[in-house]
Structures are given as C-alpha cells and as structure tokens.
Amino acid sequence: MASILGVPRSVAEIYALLYIASSPLDFDHIQGRLGISKGSVSQGLKFLRGHEMILSVKEKGARRERWQPTPSLAASLVALLRSQVLPALEQAQPGLQRVLADAQARGAQPEVIERLSRLNRWNSRALELAPLLLPPPGA
Amino acid sequence: MASILGVPRSVAEIYALLYIASSPLDFDHIQGRLGISKGSVSQGLKFLRGHEMILSVKEKGARRERWQPTPSLAASLVALLRSQVLPALEQAQPGLQRVLADAQARGAQPEVIERLSRLNRWNSRALELAPLLLPPPGA
DNA sequence: CTGATGTTTCATTAAATTTTGAACCTAGGC
DNA sequence: GCCTAGGTTCAAAATTTAATGAAACATCAG
Numbered sequence: 001m002a003s004i005l006g007v008p009r010s011v012a013e014i015y016a017l018l019y020i021a022s023s024p025l026d027f028d029h030i031q032g033r034l035g036i037s038k039g040s041v042s043q044g045l046k047f048l049r050g051h052e053m054i055l056s057v058k059e060k061g062a063r064r065e066r067w068q069p070t071p072s073l074a075a076s077l078v079a080l081l082r083s084q085v086l087p088a089l090e091q092a093q094p095g096l097q098r099v100l101a102d103a104q105a106r107g108a109q110p111e112v113i114e115r116l117s118r119l120n121r122w123n124s125r126a127l128e129l130a131p132l133l134l135p136p137p138g139a
Numbered sequence: 140m141a142s143i144l145g146v147p148r149s150v151a152e153i154y155a156l157l158y159i160a161s162s163p164l165d166f167d168h169i170q171g172r173l174g175i176s177k178g179s180v181s182q183g184l185k186f187l188r189g190h191e192m193i194l195s196v197k198e199k200g201a202r203r204e205r206w207q208p209t210p211s212l213a214a215s216l217v218a219l220l221r222s223q224v225l226p227a228l229e230q231a232q233p234g235l236q237r238v239l240a241d242a243q244a245r246g247a248q249p250e251v252i253e254r255l256s257r258l259n260r261w262n263s264r265a266l267e268l269a270p271l272l273l274p275p276p277g278a
Numbered sequence: 279c280t281g282a283t284g285t286t287t288c289a290t291t292a293a294a295t296t297t298t299g300a301a302c303c304t305a306g307g308c
Numbered sequence: 309g310c311c312t313a314g315g316t317t318c319a320a321a322a323t324t325t326a327a328t329g330a331a332a333c334a335t336c337a338g
Contacts, residue, residue: 001227001231003145004145004223004224004227006142006143006145008295008296008297009296010296010297019254019258020238020242020251020255021251022242022247022248022251023248026314027314027315028314036297036298037297037298037299038298038299038315038316039297039298039299039300039316039317039318040296040297040298041315042315042316042317043296043297043316043317045315046316063305063306063313063314064313064314065314065315069254073254073257073258084143085143088140088143092140099159103159103161108161109161109162112159112160112161115158115208115212116159118212119158119212147325147326147327148326149326149327165284166284166285167284175327175328176327176328176329177284177285177286177328177329178286178287178288178327178328178329178330179326179327179328180285181285181286181287182286182287182326182327184285185286202283202284202335202336202337203283203284204284204285
C-alpha cells in the first residue's frame with residue numbers, strides 16, 4: 001500500500017500505527033513499537049505533519065507531544081496525491097508544448113499532432129481542475 | 140511523471156519516445172535514441188507489452204518488430220494503475236479484518252472501531268467496483 | 279543444417295532511496 | 309543563567325531498485 005502512494009515504508013508504518021491506536025501516541029511509544037530509530041520517527045512525523053495527516057494533542061502541563069490521525073483519511077490521501085501529482089503536471093506543461101510545437105513546425109503526420117494536442121489539452125484541463133477538486137490549505 | 144505511476148525511468152522514456160514518434164520505432168532505434176542498454180530496452184518493451192500500452196507492427200517480409208503506442212492513452216494509464224492498486228487492496232483485506240476483529244474483541248473505544256470499520260468498508264467497496272470500472276483484458 | 283540477425287535472460291554493477299545515530303538545537307523548570 | 313527532557317538534523321551506512329552486458333535462445337534465409 002505504501003509504495004503506491006510513494007511514501008517510505010517507515011512513514012506508512014507510523015501512520016498505520018497511529019490510525020490503529022486507541023489513543024494518541026507519543027514519540028517514544030512510536031519508536032518502541034516499530035523498532036526504528038529516533039531519526040526515522042522524527043522525519044516520519046515531520047512528513048505526516050507537513051501533509052496534515054496527523055495532529056498533535058498537547059496535554060496541559062505535559063512536555064511531550066502525542067499524535068493522532070487527522071479525522072478524514074480521504075482528505076489526507078487526496079492531499080498526499082495532490083502534492084505529488086500537481087508539481088508533475090506543472091513541470092510537464094512547457095515540455096509538452098514544445099514537443100507539440102516542434103511536431104507542427106516540421107509538419108508531422110496529422111495523427112501524431114492530434115495525439116500530442118490531446119495530451120496537451122488533458123494536461124491543461126487537469127491543471128485548471130486541480131485547485132477546485134483539491135483545495136490547498138485554507139479553503 | 141514516471142515516478143508517480145511507479146514505473147522505472149527507462150520504461151517511461153521508452154513509452155514517451157514511442158508516443159512522440161511520427162512512426163513505429165524498432166528495437167535498435169529505441170536503444171540508440173535513448174542511449175540505454177539492450178537489456179533495458181528489452182525489459183521495458185516487455186513491461187509495456189504486458190500492460191498493453193504498446194503494439195507491434197510487423198511488416199511483411201521484415202524480421203524486426205516495430206512498436207507504437209496503443210490507441211488510448213487513458214486506457215493504458217487505467218490498466219497500469221489497476222495492475223498496481225488491485226493487488227494491494229486484495230492483500231490488505233485480511234489484515235484489515237483481523238485488526239478490526241481484534242479491536243472489537245478487546246472492546247476498544249467506539250471511535251476507533253468506527254474508524255476501522257469505515258476503512259474496511261472502503262476497501263471492500265473498492266474491490267467490488269474495480270472489475271466494473273476497469274475491466275480486465277477481454278471485456 | 280548453418281549462420282546471422284534480433285531478442286531475451288539474468289548475475290553483476292551501479293544508482294537511488296531509506297535508515298541510522300551521534301551531534302546539535304530548544305523550551306521550560308529550577 | 310544552566311540543566312535536561314524532547315526533538316531535529318544530516319552525513320554516512322544499509323538497503324532497495326534499476327541498468328548493464330555477456331551468454332543463451334529463437335527464427336528465418338540460404
């Protein structure tokens with residue numbers, strides 16, 4: 001499952017552990033349960049925090065932070081995918097346009113030009129739709 | 140782009156090359172254009188063939204095979220995703236059920252049980268829907 | 279059958295990714 | 309101000325994944 005979403009095993013394990021847990025878990029508990037290093041736990045929590053997949057619950061008078069999953073798994077996954085797909089689409093845009101222009105310039109077969117145009121339109125549409133479907137933090 | 144779909148760079152490059160090309164390309168042409176080894180080209184073509192993303196055009200009296208992309212890019216991508224996601228869902232099923240059963244058995248908090256049930260339902264529904272949305276070869 | 283072309287296989291090598299752990303911050307109690 | 313629990317950073321080590329290329333295989337022309 002982890003690999004499909006493109007996150008390291010350890011990150012997925014941390015999330016799964018928090019998701020399954022009966023209550024928020026602290027740093028040491030996570031490390032102990034998964035048997036991984038402090039560095040990995042820290043980085044994993046950082047990643048999950050960054051993607052708003054977990055929340056910390058600070059208890060009054062306690063030093064430690066305790067972590068639990070954000071309410072909506074669906075929202076978390078969408079945010080995660082968004083963060084991977086969008087940059088790729090943006091990066092692809094100029095290259096696609098160049099290739100299409102080249103093909104037109106050198107008078108390629110109509111079928112090829114049609115193929116490239118369609119791909120271009122897809123990419124553009126996806127970029128337009130993205131913000132609507134997957135609102136960035138604050139919408 | 141390649142990494143999102145979980146295919147090696149070389150495979151993606153081969154597909155892109157064929158997609159952009161004005162006509163079907165043969166083995167040597169692909170190797171020469173991308174500057175990769177024979178082994179990589181062979182493996183890449185095997186993968187793309189296996190996922191029905193490319194077709195070979197055999198010319199009469201010619202020994203070499205020449206390759207071109209299958210007509211629908213959309214269908215290709217869907218097939219590719221299907222082949223990655225479905226097995227994962229199937230594999231997840233038993234584990235999910237076990238975790239849920241455990242939680243119920245030990246009388247976990249209702250909130251936790253609700254969370255796990257929902258995940259379970261999602262997984263089941265996804266498995267049911269998959270064959271309808273993404274028909275396997277021959278439908 | 280034989281030789282040559284075209285392709286596949288797979289053990290080895292190389293590259294990319296992940297994990298580790300020790301050094302380093304930081305905030306709060308004393 | 310100083311000490312310590314709690315956490316972060318990041319270079320190096322370990323692991324995983326992909327690419328290479330030599331040897332094996334297949335197919336066809338002669």
